[in-house]
Amino acid sequence: MDFSLSRDEELFRESIRSFLSKRLSPIWESIDENHLIPTELIRDFGSQGLLGIPIPEEYGGQGGSFTLSVIAAEEVAYHDPSMATAVYTLLNNAWPYILYMYGSEDVKGEILPAVSSGRGFFGIASTEPQGGSDVGAFKTSAVKEGDKYKVYGEKLYVSGVREAMEQLDLGGWLLIARTGTMDERHRGLSTFALIGKRNGMRVENLKYSLLNTIGRHGISTAILTLEGVEVPRSHLVGSEGRxxxxxxxxxxxxxxxxxxxxxxxxxxxxxxxxxxxxxxxxxxxxxxxxxxxxxxxxxxxxxxxxxxxxxxxxxxxxxxxxxxxxxxxxxxxxxxxxxxxxxxxxxxxxxxxxxxxxxxxxxxxxxxxxxxxxxxxxxxxxxxxxxxxxxxxxxxxxxxxxxxxxx
Ligand SMILES: Cc1cc2nc3c(=O)[nH]c(=O)nc-3n(C[C@H](O)[C@H](O)[C@H](O)COP(=O)(O)OP(=O)(O)OC[C@H]3O[C@@H](n4cnc5c(N)ncnc54)[C@H](O)[C@@H]3O)c2cc1C
Missing domain, CATH: 1.20.140.10 (Butyryl-CoA Dehydrogenase, subunit A, domain 3)
Known part of the structure; x- marks a missing residue:
């Protein structure tokens, strides 16, 4: 039993504390007030090793651990208690890891280095209007057509939409969509790496509208509407039904x-x-x-x-x-x-x-x-x-x- 952090973990915490106290503490209230995390701050988070922490270095990540990711989330929220930058940080440590585990090499090569360097955002698009907790009742559908899927549906309260679609070069989400029947409930669902924007260009048939939230204004929350968004087969994460x-x-x-x-x-x-x-x-x-x-x-x-x-x-x-x-x-x-x-x-x-x-x-x-x-x-x-x-x-x-x- 050892309740102390390792020397490397202590050093990481000290170095990010010093960075965050200079770069984040002085502006956290203006981030909330202006409804914006400055793009150069996101880039600096990447250079400081705060994004893509558990992703191996061969995929452009920091080659770190979940303990380091937790240290990062705690320290970022301490220096920005509005939570906006902490939410940005934790989303881009957790969800890209799922791509690392189950994504194709194409998906990993495109998304992981961008996220870890602060040029891209990758979050989660799960919740639907009829209820977020009842995942087995999700209706968003992914219909296979040749070597791609066409996705139709609506995702609610999705974090990071403005950042993905307006601010950064690349943005996307792990999308949960139905490839099976409604009767199959959760066994009919699949996950996809949905890209909303790449090389500064938005994908077609993906609409969004920002919600007027009561807090953590620095990171956006929005409705995503998918009206036949084309997702390549290589963007299926894991296999159908998983x-x-x-x-x-x-x-x-x-x-x-x-x-x-x-x-x-x-x-x-x-x-x-x-x-x-x-x-x-x-x-x-x-x-x-x-x-x-x-x-x-x-x-x-x-x-x-x-x-x-x-x-x-x-x-x-x-x-x-x-x-x-x-x-x-x-x-x-x-x-x-x-x-x-x-x-x-x-x-x-x-x-x-x-x-x-x-x-x-x-x-x-x-x-x-x-x-x-x-x-x-x-x-x-x-x-x-x-x-x-x-x-x-x-x-x-x-x-x-x-x-x-x-x-
Ligand atoms: C600021 C913000 C950001 C978010 N960001 C994202 C995001 O990035 N991506 C995303 O996909 N979603 C996001 N969400 C949505 C979030 O995941 C959902 O709010 C959550 O899953 C609950 O779904 P719901 O709001 O539809 O509530 P519902 O599922 O409708 O639940 C309503 C109430 O019923 C209760 N309840 C539900 N089922 C049961 C049960 N079986 N037993 C007892 N009680 C139950 C719940 O606890 C809750 O109190 C975000 C939400 C917020 C507020």
Missing amino acids: GFYIAMEGFNIARPMVAAANIGAARWALEEAIKWSKERVLFDRPISSFQGVSFPLAEISVEIEATRLLIYKAAWLADRIYVKKEPGLKPADLAYYAAAAKMKAVETAFKTFELAMRTLGGISYVKETGLHRGLLGMLSYMVGAEGAHNVMKYITARELIGKDYVK
Whole structure:
């Protein structure tokens, strides 16, 4: 048992902390205010080794690990608690990995180096208007025509659409679409590397409209409408009918990073609350001297620490499965820890922001403190992003009790 990071992991954390405190902290509020992550910042994230972390170097990635990806997500969210850049970072560490695992050489060669260098974006297009949690009922269809598929349907709340379609040279998503019948439910689904834009040119028959979200404005959320988008056969990821399982594996990989981002933002909020509790003097003493103020701060710090241990355990397990390829472990073994980490981290982050706002009192309701930006950013994960909260509970219950006993 060893609770410390390795020397290389410590060095990575130190180097990105130094980079993020100079490049991200000073502009995080303007990113939220201007609804834009500057393109040169995305490029710098690539040069700093923050994107494509677990992708092997031969595919242009950083040749790192899931532990490093989790460190990156936590640190980026700490320096931008609105979550926008953390979401950008974690999407481009998790979903390209699925291409590395199951994509054709064409797809890997085109997308992975672009994502890792900050010239391209690759996210997930799963959710449909009739409900994101019921994946087996998805209707978007991919109809085979010769050496390509034509895709028809609608994907909702897709992150990174403006970045993919307007900002960067290349953009795309892991698309879940039906190649079988509706009766086949989740067994009729397949995954594709859907490219929305390449070499600066948008693909035909793919429309989008940006949604007016309440938070994490720096990264866009949009509706994608596919009106016969042509996807080459080589862009099928895995084989037909395996899409549900491949996408679920992607969510398992992404969730520890999502959890780490929530904890990074929570750590920032706690520090803001502690700072204020020492500076704010009432009844001739700092309010931190009142146990009614200090005890909740102590309690939430313990929750953050416990949650972080759960997250790092999930990342450690992911490394054993994917990086070290330890015999006896399989991808599905990650499901419990990935869902548990996300469930716990979202709850802890929400409680931390609420406590931070109560600790600051009235001033927290004034926009200058920035706490509202963090609260609204993390709420995206409370209401659904990367899987609804009840779905996290369902997965942990299913893994705990057994799938024959939990519906
Ligand atoms: C800001 C943001 C960004 C997002 N980015 C992306 C993205 O990039 N790509 C993408 O594909 N999707 C994205 N999503 C969508 C997200 O994945 C969905 O919100 C999520 O899967 C839930 O789907 P839904 O919102 O349709 O809720 P529904 O599935 O309709 O669920 C509604 C409620 O019912 C509950 N519920 C559902 N099933 C059960 C059950 N079996 N038992 C008990 N309770 C249940 C849920 O917990 C929830 O409370 C994003 C969402 C947000 C808010």
